[in-house]
Amino acid sequence: LLIAKSEFSRQKHQQFGLKKEMTVLPYFLPDIDAASLPEPAQHDRPYFLFVGRLEKIKGLQDVFPAFDKYEDADLLILGDGEYSEELKALAAGNERIKFLGRKNLDELNAYYRGALGLIVPSVCYETFGIILIESFRLGTPVIARRLGPFPEIVQGADAGALFETEVDLIRAMTTIQTDETWRARHGTLARQGFESTWREDRVLAAYGVELAEAAHRRGDLELAQAFEAGAFENGPA
Incomplete structure (x- = not known):
């Protein structure tokens, strides 16, 4: 799983010769009370x-x-x-x-x-x-x-x-x-x-989805299910 922090960054990597696909997941910040x-x-x-x-x-x-x-x-x-x-x-x-x-x-x-x-x-x-x-x-x-x-x-x-x-x-x-x-x-x-886009919990959840899909592609069902259950954003159960 290759991650770019912006669509611009993803496109630049492609222009510079990167052949593998990248997923765009942005930076994030915790919200403030x-x-x-x-x-x-x-x-x-x-x-x-x-x-x-x-x-x-x-x-x-x-x-x-x-x-x-x-x-x-x-x-x-x-x-x-x-x-x-x-x-x-x-x-x-x-x-x-x-x-x-x-x-x-x-x-x-x-x-x-x-x-x-x-x-x-x-x-x-x-x-x-x-x-x-x-x-x-x-x-x-x-x-x-x-x-x-x-x-x-x-x-x-x-x-x-x-x-x-x-x-x-x-x-x-x-x-x-x-x-x-x-x-x-x-x-x-x-x-x-x-x-909607850059709050910490939302971006971490998106990371969890991408990691689960990557685990499925590798055939690691146990890891994929852990990510689907929120292990990345919430920690292991």
Whole structure:
């Protein structure tokens, strides 16, 4: 059983010469008890969020010119990395771009909850992009570069917008900030998409189904029946 984390990844493996069939089973996250959620982060202006390693391949440098023109919201950057000093130099002079460093999980969830949207500008192919479903889990829409697996994730849930150019990015930010109905709808769809597609129990159950089928193909009836009874997601009886 060969597993790809996205349809994009599966297709790339085929293009690179893999002959065996792959099954797409995505990354997943446990749900969060609504009663334990932190309050949305407090910030003196509306803000968009970037979360991740500060590396050139993450594409954050391509977002800064848009924020030189877009004055209605801040860009809060959570994370650290080897490219951080170069990024800070590029952003120098724009007080709307703020580097906040690494945050713990509760702080991170608070910033997700308070954000207008998450911006994912990676310039390299990724197998998935787990920060997208971190954002979806909290009902926050995503603006992602139209690259790699991001279109299938964002469009699959109808949970945000895609961009290719600076104009696209500014248009998406403007829509999210000024159209409350649009943002509420896509935030709700983000949360629903997380629950139906990327929630831990659902994905683990799908793993169990695939493992049971693989065991049947091998002729191992006992193992197949164990997986069918939920041994993978629930542990052995």
